[in-house]
Amino acid sequence: MRSDGDIREVTVETERAGRYPVRVGRGVLGDLPELVREHVSGGADPAHLAIISDDRVAELYGDRVRGLLDGIAPVTLHTFPHGEQNKNRLQWAALTDSLLERGVGRDGWVIALGGGVTGDLAGFVAATYMRGIPVVQIPTSLVAMIDSAVGGKTGIDLPGGKNLVGAFHPPRFVLVDVELTGTLPRRERAQGLVEALKHGAILDVAYFETLLAEADRLLDGDPRASFRAVLRSVELKARVVSLDEREGGLRQILNFGHTLGHALEASSGYRLPHGSAVAQGMVLEARVGERLGVTRRGTADRIAEGVRRLELEPETGPSDEARVDALMERAARDKKARAGAVRYVLLREVGATRPEEGWSREVEDEVVRQVLRGAEGRRV
Numbered sequence: 001m002r003s004d005g006d007i008r009e010v011t012v013e014t015e016r017a018g019r020y021p022v023r024v025g026r027g028v029l030g031d032l033p034e035l036v037r038e039h040v041s042g043g044a045d046p047a048h049l050a051i052i053s054d055d056r057v058a059e060l061y062g063d064r065v066r067g068l069l070d071g072i073a074p075v076t077l078h079t080f081p082h083g084e085q086n087k088n089r090l091q092w093a094a095l096t097d098s099l100l101e102r103g104v105g106r107d108g109w110v111i112a113l114g115g116g117v118t119g120d121l122a123g124f125v126a127a128t129y130m131r132g133i134p135v136v137q138i139p140t141s142l143v144a145m146i147d148s149a150v151g152g153k154t155g156i157d158l159p160g161g162k163n164l165v166g167a168f169h170p171p172r173f174v175l176v177d178v179e180l181t182g183t184l185p186r187r188e189r190a191q192g193l194v195e196a197l198k199h200g201a202i203l204d205v206a207y208f209e210t211l212l213a214e215a216d217r218l219l220d221g222d223p224r225a226s227f228r229a230v231l232r233s234v235e236l237k238a239r240v241v242s243l244d245e246r247e248g249g250l251r252q253i254l255n256f257g258h259t260l261g262h263a264l265e266a267s268s269g270y271r272l273p274h275g276s277a278v279a280q281g282m283v284l285e286a287r288v289g290e291r292l293g294v295t296r297r298g299t300a301d302r303i304a305e306g307v308r309r310l311e312l313e314p315e316t317g318p319s320d321e322a323r324v325d326a327l328m329e330r331a332a333r334d335k336k337a338r339a340g341a342v343r344y345v346l347l348r349e350v351g352a353t354r355p356e357e358g359w360s361r362e363v364e365d366e367v368v369r370q371v372l373r374g375a376e377g378r379r380v
């Protein structure tokens with residue numbers, strides 16, 4: 001790991017997906033040309049650098065990134081309208097057409113500049129264009145820095161559900177300039193910080209407590225606090241992704257809060273944002289663990305406190321029997337594609353999961369139902 005004041009380099013290393021560095025820092029965007037040159041294999045420069053960005057991020061940072069890359073190779077900027085609803089087949093088609101029109105060949109690279117939507121969509125374009133060309137991830141939202149830019153998952157949504165078509169396509173490198181979050185709205189920051197809270201809850205109690213203590217500063221976009229949080233999350237996610245193959249599917253622990261979180265998100269018709277849904281999912285899943293006697297008492301309340309400090313609602317809405325049915329049905333449907341019972345990642349306490357059941361375990365429906373019903377009574 002390179003350490004240079006406010007710049008760090010973390011390495012993701014997997015057997016299947018190879019090895020790539022994640023450079024995290026304040027003001028590191030300027031390192032882009034050097035990193036591109038360093039990561040070209042065989043000494044040849046890429047023949048074309050195709051920046052893919054949504055319209056908002058392109059407006060904010062497109063020219064800067066283009067300016068940095070000018071001189072290495074011909075640079076083109078390909079934009080799509082912002083928003084999750086555009087992470088779809090139509091935009092995939094428009095972007096691949098646009099690359100072809102502008103003459104991007106097999107020796108071109110995609111530079112994915114933006115939030116998680118851009119990272120997933122541009123990553124999937126790169127994974128499929130001419131059977132796959134390299135991609136560089138430059139995340140600009142906290143969701144993307146803390147979660148999506150590391151791990152190599154790319155994809156698009158279908159009318160039938162989110163992320164149903166995709167590919168593993170690890171980047172050549174990831175460049176995380178925390179200063180880029182300066183233009184991010186406060187509510188978008190909270191969405192990303194939920195995943196940071198999750199990293200703390202599953203792996204690192206000290207980090208969890210720091211997030212609670214610094215929540216205000218983080219929501220305000222304080223650059224030092226943001227740098228520390230993004231770096232710790234990148235380190236934790238990189239470690240989990242790197243150890244996954246050796247540790248029997250360790251990566252599953254990243255799903256903490258997501259089984260019920262996804263059910264809440266889907267049953268709201270996706271009006272409840274992902275981070276807000278996962279925040280409630282973490283509290284509920286911690287309550288499931290407490291009810292089973294495998295999670296230390298008080299864990300769910302502590303997580304709820306963290307969620308509150310991020311100015312999000314920690315508890316789900318009233319859960320009458322019909323809503324409980326709907327949520328259970330959603331959670332089961334999510335799993336059906338994988339043929340099996342619904343599995344939950346359960347904590348031992350804040351900062352620790354439970355390896356003994358293979359990182360996640362099946363839970364009887366009735367236990368989950370009781371927790372969902374109980375959510376009503378606890379709502380403030």
Ligand SMILES: NC(=O)c1ccc[n+]([C@@H]2O[C@H](COP(=O)([O-])OP(=O)(O)OC[C@H]3O[C@@H](n4cnc5c(N)ncnc54)[C@H](O)[C@@H]3O)[C@@H](O)[C@H]2O)c1
Binds near residue numbers: 150152184
């Ligand atoms: N691949 C993975 O492992 C993984 C993990 C988590 C989430 N995701 C995906 O990430 C997506 C959500 O990501 P997101 O929340 O970043 O959404 P997003 O990319 O839509 O970004 C949210 C909004 O913020 C804007 N924005 C981004 N950076 C900005 C900046 N620096 N300043 C001002 N505005 C900025 C965007 O234009 C957009 O309007 C979902 O599609 C989800 O499925 C993927």
Ligand SMILES: [Zn+2]
Binds near residue numbers: 274278
């Ligand atoms: Zn998530």
